[in-house]
Amino acid sequence: MLEQLKKEVYEANMLLPKHGLVTFTWGNVSGLDKETGLFVIKPSGVDYDQLTPGDMVVMDLDGNKVEGNYNPSSDTATHLELYKAFPDIRGIVHTHSEWATSWAQAGRGIPCYGTTHADYMYGEIPCVRNLTKEEIDEAYEKNTGVLIVEYFKDKDYISMPAVLCKNHGPFTWGKDAYDAVHNAVVLEEVAKMAARCELINPQALPAPQELQDKHYNRKHGADAYYGQ
Amino acid sequence: MLEQLKKEVYEANMLLPKHGLVTFTWGNVSGLDKETGLFVIKPSGVDYDQLTPGDMVVMDLDGNKVEGNYNPSSDTATHLELYKAFPDIRGIVHTHSEWATSWAQAGRGIPCYGTTHADYMYGEIPCVRNLTKEEIDEAYEKNTGVLIVEYFKDKDYISMPAVLCKNHGPFTWGKDAYDAVHNAVVLEEVAKMAARCELINPQALPAPQELQDKHYNRKHGADAYYGQ
Amino acid sequence: MLEQLKKEVYEANMLLPKHGLVTFTWGNVSGLDKETGLFVIKPSGVDYDQLTPGDMVVMDLDGNKVEGNYNPSSDTATHLELYKAFPDIRGIVHTHSEWATSWAQAGRGIPCYGTTHADYMYGEIPCVRNLTKEEIDEAYEKNTGVLIVEYFKDKDYISMPAVLCKNHGPFTWGKDAYDAVHNAVVLEEVAKMAARCELINPQALPAPQELQDKHYNRKHGADAYYGQ
Amino acid sequence: MLEQLKKEVYEANMLLPKHGLVTFTWGNVSGLDKETGLFVIKPSGVDYDQLTPGDMVVMDLDGNKVEGNYNPSSDTATHLELYKAFPDIRGIVHTHSEWATSWAQAGRGIPCYGTTHADYMYGEIPCVRNLTKEEIDEAYEKNTGVLIVEYFKDKDYISMPAVLCKNHGPFTWGKDAYDAVHNAVVLEEVAKMAARCELINPQALPAPQELQDKHYNRKHGADAYYGQ
Secondary structure: OOHHHHHHHHHHHHHHHHOOOOOOOOEEEEEEEOOOOEEEEOEOOOOHHHOOHHHOEEEEOOOOEEEOOOOEOOOHHHHHHHHHHOOOOOEEEEEOOHHHHHHHHHOOOEOOOOHHHHOOOOOOEOEEOOOOHHHHHHHHHHHHHHHHHHHHOOOOOOOOOEEEEOOOEEEEEEOOHHHHHHHHHHHHHHHHHHHHHHHHOOOOOOOOHHHHHHHHHHHOOOOOOOOO | OOHHHHHHHHHHHHHHHHOOOOOOOOEEEEEEEOOOOEEEEOEOOOOHHHOOHHHOEEEEOOOOEEEOOOOEOOOHHHHHHHHHHOOOOOEEEEEOOHHHHHHHHHOOOEOOOOHHHHOOOOOOEOEEOOOOHHHHHHHHHHHHHHHHHHHOOOOOOOOOOEEEEOOOEEEEEEOOHHHHHHHHHHHHHHHHHHHHHHHHOOOOOOOOHHHHHHHHHHHOOOOOOOOO | OOHHHHHHHHHHHHHHHHOOOOOOOOEEEEEEEOOOOEEEEOEOOOOHHHOOHHHOEEEEOOOOEEEOOOOEOOOHHHHHHHHHHOOOOOEEEEEOOHHHHHHHHHOOOEOOOOHHHHOOOOOOEOEEOOOOHHHHHHHHHHHHHHHHHHHHHHOOOOOOOEEEEOOOEEEEEEOOHHHHHHHHHHHHHHHHHHHHHHHHOOOOOOOOHHHHHHHHHHHOOOOOOOOO | OOHHHHHHHHHHHHHHHHOOOOOOOOEEEEEEEOOOOEEEEOEOOOOHHHOOHHHOEEEEOOOOEEEOOOOEOOOHHHHHHHHHHOOOOOEEEEEOOHHHHHHHHHOOOEOOOOHHHHOOOOOOEOEEOOOOHHHHHHHHHHHHHHHHHHHOOOOOOOOOOEEEEOOOEEEEEEOOHHHHHHHHHHHHHHHHHHHHHHHHOOOOOOOOHHHHHHHHHHHOOOOOOOOO
């Protein structure tokens, strides 16, 4: 079932090592089939060089495994919460990519220092708080998703397709699994250049709002004119 | 038309990922045909691994597309302003290369800390100011070029073939498209070593003027003796 | 003799350059055969691209060479002390991997800033003191092992399979040679992200204890649920 | 003539891009034939991927070209001074490798923070002063060599086979061209880890003298026991 989606999710997962975003098995991509309400996700702890499309696990949005020989990613419950709350996304990525994770460990959002950032993500990339001990004990992965959803409840998850979880790492999303990986790559580049920007000039300020607006709108929305 | 120039511009564009200067489609190279006053530029938002020489877009210096199946790079208007104002250049490169962009985001010019820099670029690599909201709203890409030209109006664009645009990224130029790419690579190396130099010694000073002069003149001008 | 173990130790040694953990011959892996009490280790100063499984050296736990055409690694006496004191390990790695060594040179343990660290190593990765001149003169490599064992005498070497030796570099261990290499890779990633975390936020604090506990126990022990 | 030496010097030059020590043509290796008093060096400004053994240039120690189709490296006069003053070396390397050059630009010698450094180089790697305007005008490349020789006149150039030239970059040497490249690689690794060491702990101190002595003497001299 969902053979095409499994193939896409498999390919999107394989893009993570290709782009240098994962060490060992430290990442996972999922993709949602909107019609059936099922999503496909990488199995937990399986090496990337041994993955096949058929290894992908099919889940429903209640968290039940529908098909698959393996256990799904241990972060499945986080993906599930995001799919339920963000109706316009069909792909999610989690990694421990080194620069984004360094910001997450530092507990800081990433200011928008330039047009590379503004081309894809509108404003500061947020870093959400630690879960409490109670939230961890109750349902760690689920509550990670709940916390992200809570943060975005009065914000636009389309123009900010990324979040950092404090002392943990990033999640990104997109219109499909490939797009979510694309955003994970962008996040990593932006995180790297923001850190170096601050080393070069500790008093650096975010890009002027009009420049951020110009670049974001050059690529997104009704007046976009970038690309073909 | 301009088949040879299209091939050169295509090859020069392909050197950007080879040298690690671009992620995804974040860069563009153009080349000018001095006789016809036409220039050739990468199409907007097309993946590097799908580019062909025939995809290059031919433009005139009034900004009209003369030939091509694709829209030209969204930065075409910037290239055009530079070609009009700098009569001795025939190639231009824009990238978001990581170290040069980090300096641009930091809003600082790059001091000449050593001979690697002085071999190619004479003095501090400038960082031009942000455009105003009015300049952005009127014509963002064109005014980016106008601002660069304004900066260089009483300066030598030959001995300083690079500029940083604040909160954005670098442009470089040269005697042809390959040479402009060469300068983009040099800029990135120089930007990286200057940032690290300042971390190693926050009180570091630029190289003595006589050393900068020696190295620049060893490679450029009537008394050059580097190379064959 | 011990052909299978030689092959494993050979393969584990070859993983060091593959993962970018060694320059030239700056690393060594050993593996222990519990039944015979013999261990197999890389020969000293032999290039990785010339190694073969048959070049591995077989040692006993009294430090006698049992088989092999080459001298064993100059760090053999350190490995030996660890095998004698840590009954549940069967693989040891020493490298000069760049980030872990930078922390060792800085003389600091690596705080647990995030879940990447907590997934594998419980608490701060320790940095043990310099040996005294007397200890160096008496038996440098042996006393390096003695010092590590002394540090761990009231601690759990299973949940902390890594140590930094001040002004020197890291040792890691594991349930076999592959596992010890796995931990060496983790250590390097963790060391890199911890250094960058502190640059991004000099006031960064370790991850909350409950988050460290959650991640460590998600992957280890009776209640682990990561993987298959 | 000197076909074997040309081949060695060619191969040693090709190791520079292999080890990531050069961009474009920014480096050169030479090798000395002790019997004839001739040395072989890379031609100036020729791309590494177009070099052949036959392109190497043969020079005598008076600075005359003895054989070759190309001009020798522009740094030839520096090599020559070192060969004349350091009787026990037969290979020299100059690069603009990024970390060593960053230290040179910072105008600082590299403290011996650990055993990686002490295994190869005894004590702080020196950074010599800028040449004066008079020295530059008189004979830049020759006086670069004279300055290095002056620095080492009461020091041991064998146990410290490397130097940084302020605002310029490193030179290394060795018992042949390969060994000089080996030292250039070591220098770059040591420079990188020393810079990171200081970021991790700005109060870091050099390794204790007895540890430096132990490691240097473990690999060099009558009591060496590293390797085969």
